[in-house]
Amino acid sequence: xxxxxxxxxxxxxxxxxxxxxxxxxxxxxxxxxxxxxxxxxxxxxxxxxxxxxxxxxxxxxxxxxxxxxxxxxxxxxxxxxxxxxxxxxxxxxxxxxxxxxxxxxxxxxxxxxxxxxxxxxxxxxxxxxxxxxxxxxxxxxxxxxxxxxxxxxxxxxxxxxxxxxxxxxxxxxxxxxxxxxxxxxxxxxxxxxxxxxxxxxxxxxxxxxxxxxxxxxxxxxx
Amino acid sequence: xxxxxxxxxxxxxxxxxxxxxxxxxxxxxxxxxxxxxxxxxxxxxxxxxxxxxxxxxxxxxxxxxxxxxxxxxxxxxxxxxxxxxxxxxxxxxxxxxxxxxxxxxxxxxxxxxxxxxxxxxxxxxxxxxxxxxxxxxxxxxxxxxxxxxxxxxxxxxxxxxxxxxxxxxxxxxxxxxxxxxxxxxxxxxxxxxxxxxxxxxxxxxxxxxxxxxxxxxxxxxx
Amino acid sequence: xxxxxxxxxxxxxxxxxxxxxxxxxxxxxxxxxxxxxxxxxxxxxxxxxxxxxxxxxxxxxxxxxxxxxxxxxxxxxxxxxxxxxxxxxxxxxxxxxxxxxxxxxxxxxxxxxxxxxxxxxxxxxxxxxxxxxxxxxxxxxxxxxxxxxxxxxxxxxxxxxxxxxxxxxxxxxxxxxxxxxxxxxxxxxxxxxxxxxxxxxxxxxxxxxxxxxxxxxxxxxx
Amino acid sequence: xxxxxxxxxxxxxxxxxxxxxxxxxxxxxxxxxxxxxxxxxxxxxxxxxxxxxxxxxxxxxxxxxxxxxxxxxxxxxxxxxxxxxxxxxxxxxxxxxxxxxxxxxxxxxxxxxxxxxxxxxxxxxxxxxxxxxxxxxxxxxxxxxxxxxxxxxxxxxxxxxxxxxxxxxxxxxxxxxxxxxxxxxxxxxxxxxxxxxxxxxxxxxxxxxxxxxxxxxxxxxx
DNA sequence: CATGAATGAGCGTTCATTCAT
DNA sequence: AATGAATGAACGCTCATTCAT
Numbered sequence: 044x045x046x047x048x049x050x051x052x053x054x055x056x057x058x059x060x061x062x063x064x065x066x067x068x069x070x071x072x073x074x075x076x077x078x079x080x081x082x083x084x085x086x087x088x089x090x091x092x093x094x095x096x097x098x099x100x101x102x103x104x105x106x107x108x109x110x111x112x113x114x115x116x117x118x119x120x121x122x123x124x125x126x127x128x129x130x131x132x133x134x135x136x137x138x139x140x141x142x143x144x145x146x147x148x149x150x151x152x153x154x155x156x157x158x159x160x161x162x163x164x165x166x167x168x169x170x171x172x173x174x175x176x177x178x179x180x181x182x183x184x185x186x187x188x189x190x191x192x193x194x195x196x197x198x199x200x201x202x203x204x205x206x207x208x209x210x211x212x213x214x215x216x217x218x219x220x221x222x223x224x225x226x227x228x229x230x231x232x233x234x235x236x237x238x239x240x241x242x243x244x245x246x247x248x249x250x251x252x253x254x255x256x257x258x259x260x261x262x263x264x265x
Numbered sequence: 266x267x268x269x270x271x272x273x274x275x276x277x278x279x280x281x282x283x284x285x286x287x288x289x290x291x292x293x294x295x296x297x298x299x300x301x302x303x304x305x306x307x308x309x310x311x312x313x314x315x316x317x318x319x320x321x322x323x324x325x326x327x328x329x330x331x332x333x334x335x336x337x338x339x340x341x342x343x344x345x346x347x348x349x350x351x352x353x354x355x356x357x358x359x360x361x362x363x364x365x366x367x368x369x370x371x372x373x374x375x376x377x378x379x380x381x382x383x384x385x386x387x388x389x390x391x392x393x394x395x396x397x398x399x400x401x402x403x404x405x406x407x408x409x410x411x412x413x414x415x416x417x418x419x420x421x422x423x424x425x426x427x428x429x430x431x432x433x434x435x436x437x438x439x440x441x442x443x444x445x446x447x448x449x450x451x452x453x454x455x456x457x458x459x460x461x462x463x464x465x466x467x468x469x470x471x472x473x474x475x476x477x478x479x480x481x482x483x484x485x486x487x
Numbered sequence: 488x489x490x491x492x493x494x495x496x497x498x499x500x501x502x503x504x505x506x507x508x509x510x511x512x513x514x515x516x517x518x519x520x521x522x523x524x525x526x527x528x529x530x531x532x533x534x535x536x537x538x539x540x541x542x543x544x545x546x547x548x549x550x551x552x553x554x555x556x557x558x559x560x561x562x563x564x565x566x567x568x569x570x571x572x573x574x575x576x577x578x579x580x581x582x583x584x585x586x587x588x589x590x591x592x593x594x595x596x597x598x599x600x601x602x603x604x605x606x607x608x609x610x611x612x613x614x615x616x617x618x619x620x621x622x623x624x625x626x627x628x629x630x631x632x633x634x635x636x637x638x639x640x641x642x643x644x645x646x647x648x649x650x651x652x653x654x655x656x657x658x659x660x661x662x663x664x665x666x667x668x669x670x671x672x673x674x675x676x677x678x679x680x681x682x683x684x685x686x687x688x689x690x691x692x693x694x695x696x697x698x699x700x701x702x703x704x705x706x707x708x709x
Numbered sequence: 710x711x712x713x714x715x716x717x718x719x720x721x722x723x724x725x726x727x728x729x730x731x732x733x734x735x736x737x738x739x740x741x742x743x744x745x746x747x748x749x750x751x752x753x754x755x756x757x758x759x760x761x762x763x764x765x766x767x768x769x770x771x772x773x774x775x776x777x778x779x780x781x782x783x784x785x786x787x788x789x790x791x792x793x794x795x796x797x798x799x800x801x802x803x804x805x806x807x808x809x810x811x812x813x814x815x816x817x818x819x820x821x822x823x824x825x826x827x828x829x830x831x832x833x834x835x836x837x838x839x840x841x842x843x844x845x846x847x848x849x850x851x852x853x854x855x856x857x858x859x860x861x862x863x864x865x866x867x868x869x870x871x872x873x874x875x876x877x878x879x880x881x882x883x884x885x886x887x888x889x890x891x892x893x894x895x896x897x898x899x900x901x902x903x904x905x906x907x908x909x910x911x912x913x914x915x916x917x918x919x920x921x922x923x924x925x926x927x928x929x930x931x
Numbered sequence: 932c933a934t935g936a937a938t939g940a941g942c943g944t945t946c947a948t949t950c951a952t
Numbered sequence: 953a954a955t956g957a958a959t960g961a962a963c964g965c966t967c968a969t970t971c972a973t
Contacts, residue, residue, distance in 0.1 A: 103948060108947075253441060321965085323937055544961095618900070678840065766934055766971085775969090937969100940967095945961105946962090
């Protein structure tokens with residue numbers, strides 16, 4: 044609502060610039076590459092302009108400010124990450140076919156890792172900038188909380204009710220999931236992004252397996 | 266304060282070797298606070314000077330460059346405190362009393378979390394800067410590898426030999442430990458550091474418990 | 488203005504090649520004036536900006552560094568104007584009409600003094616800066632040697648062969664010429680440049696006369 | 710006289726600091742070396758202090774300002790150059806033994822070149838600084854004029870009266886002498902000071918010979 | 932006398948942003 | 953829509969100078 048609402052602003056922003064010109068396209072691409080490589084603060088607009096083959100003024104004609112350029116880069120990524128994930132992904136994954144939590148978790152992990160793998164650079168930019176921007180943090184996390192956590196909570200509750208999951212509080216299970224998957228993504232894509240190697244399917248299986256060991260309902264046989 | 270407090274240690278040490286002046290101390294303290302809060306690049310030397318109540322020139326008289334001020338803050342943390350601590354910690358933890366891997370892991374986690382808790386700000390600076398500086402990264406990782414990973418590898422091997430741990434490759438186990446503990450530290454101290462709340466002992470127990478579920482040797486009874 | 492005026496030439500040339508803006512011209516003109524007056528090191532960029540009526544940033548947009556501004560002032564003088572001029576001058580002077588060395592010397596002296604007279608300020612800058620910059624020195628002297636000394640050597644040899652000049656080594660004669668003419672230029676344009684008075688023709692005649700007394704072949708009558 | 714009088718100030722200054730301490734000695738020596746090497750403006754007081762092995766404060770305790778340090782370096786040189794030259798040197802050279810102007814000129818040249826040779830560095834400093842300081846220029850040149858030029862004028866007049874010198878105006882002869890000898894000193898000691906080689910006696914003879922060719926009374930026999 | 936920590940004005944330089952064309 | 957010259961505030965840094973010890 045208020046102008047302080049970052050996400051609203053972001054959405055309004057992209058709505059304004061519906062039809063991207065060639066130059067805009069070039070600017071966005073170049074900005075993503077350079078922001079990921081050297082960080083937002085260490086990339087000057089003149090550098091972007093030069094690398095994109097446009098005049099510096101052109102950047103400001105389209106994006107107004109450098110901060111706004113950053114948002115224009117992050118926004119589609121976030122839109123795809125958050126609401127889409129919340130709706131499409133869950134709908135897709137939560138059909139009757141998904142027999143158990145492990146299958147769900149594996150499908151979710153694969154889906155999201157594939158997405159981030161395709162948007163490596165923007166993910167890097169996003170994580171790095173979140174560390175420095177209280178504004179981003181304060182706007183994004185409630186949003187995540189609403190859209191993602193609550194849906195996951197439902198799923199967890201569902202499988203807890205089916206007796207598949209250990210009887211820890213749902214919030215605890217969520218935190219564990221978040222820490223482990225988040226830690227994995229952070230170390231692979233942000234902290235040590237040099238390695239060209241793609242994420243191995245077996246690696247994901249391993250992590251899911253590991254997580255399940257921790258949260259699967261222990262058999263009563265003992 | 267406890268021996269874990271790095272700043273105390275640094276101050277004590279530099280007092281001995283180079284007689285730090287009052288102003289120097291004020292500068293270091295202020296720099297740590299501001300770097301942690303807003304990041305190195307987003308903190309200007311004039312801001313530090315103003316906040317520390319000194320003239321800007323005084324910073325440069327003592328540290329030469331802003332980069333050097335950062336190093337003066339980080340290097341003691343990395344080059345002096347960590348290795349001796351690593352040794353102390355492992356010596357302390359690896360006595361005969363440590364009956365099993367779970368005890369070791371819990372002791373290690375508590376020890377390190379306590380350490381970082383007392384050096385929150387430097388830890389934040391360190392993580393944030395590593396993301397932007399290949400140089401720092403390249404200086405740090407071999408170092409960590411030598412001092413930490415190899416020691417942990419030994420411990421893991423030891424308990425694997427005793428049949429306590431699952432038969433995964435040691436490197437895999439290490440990665441899981443690193444991801445989970447690192448992810449926890451990152452999310453608690455860097456990503457979402459607002460919360461004043463101290464880390465709960467029970468939370469650590471929970472994580473250790475969780476890890477152990479994943480890497481404990483499964484009983485053959487099945 | 489005459490073709491001898493270097494600034495006119497520079498301005499004309501840069502206009503052709505890189506379309507100098509009004510502000511750029513103002514900066515160059517002001518820089519030349521101030522560098523000549525107070526020396527390069529004692530002239531601040533903010534002073535130049537203020538005197539030129541531009542923002543300080545404008546200087547750096549066009550010249551990148553203060554050193555570069557100096558070079559932008561000196562290099563055309565050295566790399567473009569001097570050599571072509573050297574060629575023109577020698578071609579012009581060394582026609583058959585030049586009956587003897589004295590005529591040649593007088594013509595050369597007048598030509599060069601006129602040239603420097605129209606480029607007083609750049610000459611001052613050049614001499615002052617050469618005293619402090621080994622780099623400038625090392626770039627300049629080989630250059631002068633090739634373009635000036637070797638040509639003069641030829642002329643001296645030519646007239647020595649015709650029996651007009653004393654039988655001193657050519658290098659000795661050159662040194663005398665250089666010392667006397669150089670000393671004259673230095674004292675008139677650099678050491679004591681206050682005097683607005685233009686160089687008197689009769690003064691040049693006098694010096695040439697004096698030099699010729701020293702290097703003319705003495706009559707064998709004694 | 711007035712406080713504006715540089716030479717008075719200089720003299721007053723040295724009178725104050727009669728007995729030099731060891732540290733003062735070291736400071737002066739170091740300053741001479743560094744000023745000559747890198748120029749006055751490019752040498753910082755902290756650099757001098759470090760190289761001299763004293764605290765920076767010590768320089769200011771003794772010399773008050775950096776400018777004053779420069780004067781303390783130049784003053785003894787100038788005192789020796791000007792009044793002494795005017796008195797002692799002329800007295801010594803102008804005895805009856807000096808049969809002709811050529812002998813006088815040769816003796817004067819040798820004497821002064823030897824002096825400058827022994828004070829190469831201070832001479833370099835002096836010439837370079839005169840180029841930038843109107844104050845130095847305005848104070849020194851009248852002084853030179855009074856003490857040196859007038860005495861030389863007398864000598865020239867003396868030998869003109871004896872019919873040894875050409876009938877040019879005395880001022881013209883002086884200028885020629887000044888230009889040639891000055892040009893020689895400048896090029897040897899300031900412009901191209903690299904060469905370690907000492908000034909050759911025969912070289913002086915050559916120059917004196919050359920000058921005499923230009924100003925000797927032409928014999929009427931031809 | 933000597934020290935060296937502290938100062939603060941001034942430097943060269945960068946850069947996001949504006950605006951006339 | 954696109955340009956790029958121009959801006960000026962802010963930056964990291966230097967240095968002659970002061971002063972308490």
